[in-house]
Amino acid sequence: MRNQCRTSKRKRRLLCIPAACEYLDGVITPGTMRQWVFHGKIESVRVGGAVCIPSDALDRLIKRGEAAR
Secondary structure, three states: OOOOOEEOOOOOEEEEHHHHHHHOOOOOOHHHHHHHHHOOOOOOEEEOOEEEEEHHHHHHHHHHHHHOO
């Protein structure tokens, strides 16, 4: 169950690190994502022992990338 996505009541999806990388079409590796989490470069939450990334944080990351073009 660790690699499954979770949905809260507010429709804010929490993605485990491998799923978050898939959400970004594999452009970021799980190792890079873990480093970003460790250094606070991307929002994350702990659910039990798993580190999860909110999908809206990933959406903001995508928008920042599009704005940089």
